[in-house]
Each structure stands twice: as structure tokens, then as C-alpha cells.
Amino acid sequence: EIVLTQSPDFQSVTPKEKVTITCRASQSIGSSLHWYQQKPDQSPKLLIKYASQSISGVPSRFSGSGSGTDFTLTINSLEAEDAATYYCHQSSSSPYTFGQGTKLEIK
Amino acid sequence: QVQLVQSGAEVKKPGASVKVSCKASGYTFTSYGISWVRQAPGQGLEWMGWISAYNGNTNYAQKLQGRVTMTTDTSTSTAYMELRSLRSDDTAVYYCARGGGGGYDLWGQGTLVTVSS
Numbered sequence: 717e718i719v720l721t722q723s724p725d726f727q728s729v730t731p732k733e734k735v736t737i738t739c740r741a742s743q744s745i746g747s748s749l750h751w752y753q754q755k756p757d758q759s760p761k762l763l764i765k766y767a768s769q770s771i772s773g774v775p776s777r778f779s780g781s782g783s784g785t786d787f788t789l790t791i792n793s794l795e796a797e798d799a800a801t802y803y804c805h806q807s808s809s810s811p812y813t814f815g816q817g818t819k820l821e822i823k
Numbered sequence: 824q825v826q827l828v829q830s831g832a833e834v835k836k837p838g839a840s841v842k843v844s845c846k847a848s849g850y851t852f853t854s855y856g857i858s859w860v861r862q863a864p865g866q867g868l869e870w871m872g873w874i875s876a877y878n879g880n881t882n883y884a885q886k887l888q889g890r891v892t893m894t895t896d897t898s899t900s901t902a903y904m905e906l907r908s909l910r911s912d913d914t915a916v917y918y919c920a921r922g923g924g925g926g927y928d929l930w931g932q933g934t935l936v937t938v939s940s
Contacts, residue, residue: 754868
């Protein structure tokens with residue numbers, strides 16, 4: 717089973733700050749890495765697919781990069797509405813595991 | 824409107840079974856797979872498996888093998904997830920999501936399944 721390890725687990729940030737969340741896979745997964753945002757009591761929402769592909773309707777301040785084992789989700793100019801937990805997810809090898817999540821708190 | 828609508832909350836006793844439905848609308852059901860993901864209270868997301876709505880092929884998480892069955896009814900554009908021999912640690916919100924191997928671009932609202940004696 718591929719283990720995805722996100723860092724940090726928690727981050728407190730101020731509006732307009734740039735945020736970087738990393739996701740490291742226990743073995744190479746190519747570009748089969750996706751990012752989701754989940755707000756309290758809501759279903760997850762797809763932000764980025766296949767490491768760097770943007771999703772229609774998702775603000776352009778969200779971007780993704782990486783391949784192989786190391787991946788990054790970047791949020792430029794953070795907004796208050798970005799307070800949420802962010803998860804990475806791999807679909808390279810079954811079971812299609814998720815990272816443990818990164819909780820963003822807005823100061 | 825493109826959406827996935829799930830069945831309502833369930834309370835089950837240990838050892839029982841639960842069957843959660845996920846009705847798709849607004850898109851061609853057989854063009855996408857349906858995946859199931861669960862989330863225990865206060866915890867992260869756990870992938871359970873997926874089913875091809877085109878041909879019914881399934882891929883289950885090994886830890887659930889033998890207890891989970893995913894099916895579809897193409898006549899009603901509905902996917903089902905049945906989990907048997909329920910335990911307390913199966914208490915979770917169960918989500919269906921559109922997609923098989925790639926990013927899941929559409930999610931149901933979630934179904935809370937509580938397992939308690």
C-alpha cells in the first residue's frame with residue numbers, strides 16, 4: 717500500500733499569505749496525485765487532478781506541482797474562505813490512498 | 824443539474840448490514856465509475872473501492888474484501904454500497920464520488936452510518 721504523508725498537519729496563516737502544502741508518496745506514483753479541499757460538515761471538493769491539472773470553477777490561486785514521490789499544493793494570496801482541511805490522494809496503485817490531511821486555520 | 828444524492832442516515836447494531844444508495848443525475852451514468860470513500864468522526868478520508876458503471880467491474884480495498892459489495896442499477900442511475908458484519912469502527916460518513924481512478928470531481932452529500940448496540 718502506498719502511504720501519502722502530508723506536511724504540515726496544521727498551519728495557521730494570515731490572509732494574502734502564500735501557503736505550500738506538501739505530499740510525499742512512499743513510492744513513485746507518476747502524476748497520479750489529486751488534491752481536495754474539505755470544509756467542516758461538507759463533502760470534499762476536487763481542486764487539482766493529476767498533480768497539476770486545474771479544475772473548472774476552482775480559483776486560480778490554487779495550483780499543484782510535482783511528480784514521482786514529491787508533490788506540492790500552493791495557495792497564492794490566501795483568502796478567509798480557504799480555511800479547510802486539504803487532502804492529497806493517489807490513484808496510481810490500489811488501494812487508492814489519501815494523505816492524513818492538512819488543516820489550515822486563518823488568523 | 825449534475826449531482827449525486829445519497830440515502831439517509833442509518834443506525835445499525837454490530838453484526839448487521841447496511842446498504843447505502845447514490846443516485847446520479849445530470850450526466851451519462853455509464854460514462855463514469857463510482858467510488859466510495861468513508862470518514863470516521865474527526866478522522867481523515869479512507870478509500871473503500873470503486874465500481875465501473877459501464878460494465879460493473881469492481882476494485883475493493885483489501886481491508887474490506889469479503890464485507891463490502893458495490894453494485895449499480897443503470898436503469899435508475901443508482902450505485903449501491905453494502906457493508907456487512909458491521910463493527911463499531913465502521914461508524915463513519917460514507918461518500919460516493921464520480922470517478923474511478925482519477926480525481927473525483929463530483930461528490931454525494933454523505934451518509935452517516937452509526938454502528939451501536
